[in-house]
Amino acid sequence: MNTSALLSAERALRASAPHALPDAVRGVLRQHYGARSVDVLLADYGQTVLQPVGARPGAADLVGIAGSPAGRAFGAQEPVTEAVADGVLLHLPISVRGDRIGVLGVGFAAGTGPGDAGDAGDAGDAGDAGDAETVGELGEIAEMLGHHILVADRDTDLYLRARRRDRLTLAAEIQWQLLPGHSLARPGYALGAQLEPAYDIHGDNFDWSASADDLTLTVTNGMGEGIDAALLTSLTINALRNARRAGVPLADQAALADQAVYARYRGDSYVSVLLMRFERATGTVDVVDAGSPRVYRLRAGAVETVPFEPQSPLGMFEDTPYVVQRFEVRSGDRLVIVSDGVYATASPSGEAYGEQALARAMLATRLVPPSDVPRAVLRELPGYRAVPDAEDDALVLCLDWE
Numbered sequence: 498m499n500t501s502a503l504l505s506a507e508r509a510l511r512a513s514a515p516h517a518l519p520d521a522v523r524g525v526l527r528q529h530y531g532a533r534s535v536d537v538l539l540a541d542y543g544q545t546v547l548q549p550v551g552a553r554p555g556a557a558d559l560v561g562i563a564g565s566p567a568g569r570a571f572g573a574q575e576p577v578t579e580a581v582a583d584g585v586l587l588h589l590p591i592s593v594r595g596d597r598i599g600v601l602g603v604g605f606a607a608g609t610g611p612g613d614a615g616d617a618g619d620a621g622d623a624g625d626a627g628d629a630e631t632v633g634e635l636g637e638i639a640e641m642l643g644h645h646i647l648v649a650d651r652d653t654d655l656y657l658r659a660r661r662r663d664r665l666t667l668a669a670e671i672q673w674q675l676l677p678g679h680s681l682a683r684p685g686y687a688l689g690a691q692l693e694p695a696y697d698i699h700g701d702n703f704d705w706s707a708s709a710d711d712l713t714l715t716v717t718n719g720m721g722e723g724i725d726a727a728l729l730t731s732l733t734i735n736a737l738r739n740a741r742r743a744g745v746p747l748a749d750q751a752a753l754a755d756q757a758v759y760a761r762y763r764g765d766s767y768v769s770v771l772l773m774r775f776e777r778a779t780g781t782v783d784v785v786d787a788g789s790p791r792v793y794r795l796r797a798g799a800v801e802t803v804p805f806e807p808q809s810p811l812g813m814f815e816d817t818p819y820v821v822q823r824f825e826v827r828s829g830d831r832l833v834i835v836s837d838g839v840y841a842t843a844s845p846s847g848e849a850y851g852e853q854a855l856a857r858a859m860l861a862t863r864l865v866p867p868s869d870v871p872r873a874v875l876r877e878l879p880g881y882r883a884v885p886d887a888e889d890d891a892l893v894l895c896l897d898w899e
Contacts, residue, residue: 499634502529506638515649519550522642526603530631533584534604537642538567540597541662542673543695544872547571547600550659559662567600572869576632585610587632589639593647595682597868599659601639611635662696668727669698675734677705680868685777686712689868690894693875700726700768701836701890704734706741711774713741716790716894718769718836725766733758733768733811747774751785751811751819758812767812771834780826780898785819787811790892791840793855795831795863800856803832826898833859833870834896838889845883854881870895 506525513521519537526532538547538560546559547567562568566579570588574597579586587610589601603610611628646656665673672692680689690703700719705712715737719730736754745753751772758768769788776782786805794803803824809817826832833855840851848854855874862873871893878891 499529499631503634503637505529506641510641510645513645515652516655518642518645518649522601522638525638526635530603530635531605531609532603533606534602536602536604537591537599537659538602539591539599539646539656539659540571540679541660541695542665543662543693544679544691546662548659548662550656552659567602571597571600576636583607587611587635589632589636591639591643591646593640593643595687595868596678596680598643598646601635601642603635664696666697666723668723669696671724671727671731672698672702675702675704675731677703681705681707682868683707686775686896686898687867688714688894688896689866689871690892691871691875693878693891698727699723699890700730701838701892702730702734703892703894704738706738710778711776714771714773714775714834714894714896716771716834716836716892718789718838718890718892720766720768729758729762729766729768732761733770737770737772746821747772747783747785748819748821751787752817755787755809755811755817755819756815759815762812764813764815767810769810769837775826775898780828782824782826784822784824786822787819789837790834791837791851793833793835793851793859795833795859796827796829798860798863800859828899830898831859831863831867832896832898833874834894835874836890836892838891839874839878839893841889842878842882842891844881847883850878850881867895867897 509521509525510518523535526535537550539550540547546561548559560567562571566577567588570577570590574590574592577588584604584606587603591599591601611631650656692701699722702717704715717730717733719726721729733754736757737750740750740753771790772785774783784805787808788810792803794801805822808819840849840855842850858874858877862870865873874893875891
């Protein structure tokens with residue numbers, strides 16, 4: 498193992514200015530591995546394209562995640578080699594704790610790079626050819642880069658701009674700043690979520706928080722459109738976070754957020770919320786169902802809705818009491834949580850997507866990792882709905898429990 502190179506990479510990234518991380522990793526890979534080219538590409542908010550860091554939104558040649566070697570590395574979270582006319586490109590996933598961020602592309606001259614095999618234009622698993630140990634080291638450097646990019650987001654807009662295929666509306670800007678990420682993988686569970694339309698959001702949102710003992714998930718569906726919906730959602734999410742971080746029980750978290758929303762809007766606007774706390778040791782789930790998000794469970798090859806007693810949305814009435822309900826998840830369970838923009842979407846015949854089509858989609862994607870399920874469901878919606886354009890946000894969150 499080239500310990501010197503890994504140490505050099507960590508030192509260079511630590512010493513780098515936030516906006517200069519690509520240059521720092523480029524220098525290390527050229528010095529220690531003889532890389533001819535190094536490119537950092539980040540996934541856009543819609544998870545459809547990869548865009549080079551530093552390029553102006555819409556100005557660069559975008560790399561489609563579907564059907565490209567770089568997209569394959571991003572989706573499979575495995576190194577992928579691509580033979581080109583004068584050498585080889587190695588595509589390495591950039592991710593942090595299961596949250597897929599982008600791809601590090603490293604180019605080598607012919608005969609000099611790891612995974613240098615195959616005819617021009619071919620793409621294959623980097624572990625099948627060349628120096629697997631070197632590929633592993635480069636993968637570690639890509640992971641280091643991901644951690645430093647997340648920290649650098651506090652001090653520069655460079656990487657946030659690289660995640661935008663188009664300009665965000667102000668409402669979408671507010672909403673995306675609230676989100677924790679697209680995916681999370683920890684021992685015992687993995688989850689992924691996606692919100693559409695990515696660049697013009699109304700009021701849907703999701704949030705999560707993990708600890709050694711539990712996992713808390715929040716799915717919200719606010720009223721209204723544009724900036725009004727975004728401000729309402731921002732107030733709700735931050736009120737729930739404030740209560741959660743104070744260590745109060747789940748029902749009290751809902752009650753405190755309810756009071757905050759009611760105090761501001763006096764019942765004129767309110768938010769549907771599904772609040773769930775998973776106990777990692779037992780699989781026991783505490784739930785406050787305060788509105789429209791729904792939970793579907795795939796267990797032993799069968800899909801069913803997980804029913805809860807509905808309670809009032811947050812902010813609809815003053816001092817609403819909330820009651821915790823409970824169910825259990827088992828090893829192998831998959832939960833898919835969707836907003837009404839998904840399950841209520843109607844076909845030309847008037848059938849809601851949640852009646853049968855969602856179950857078919859869950860069964861068809863049962864072998865797909867949870868980080869890919871939301872995109873698969875959301876890709877199907879436009880062809881299902883009766884009208885050409887979506888009239889509401891569509892949110893999908895998928896959780897696998899082991």
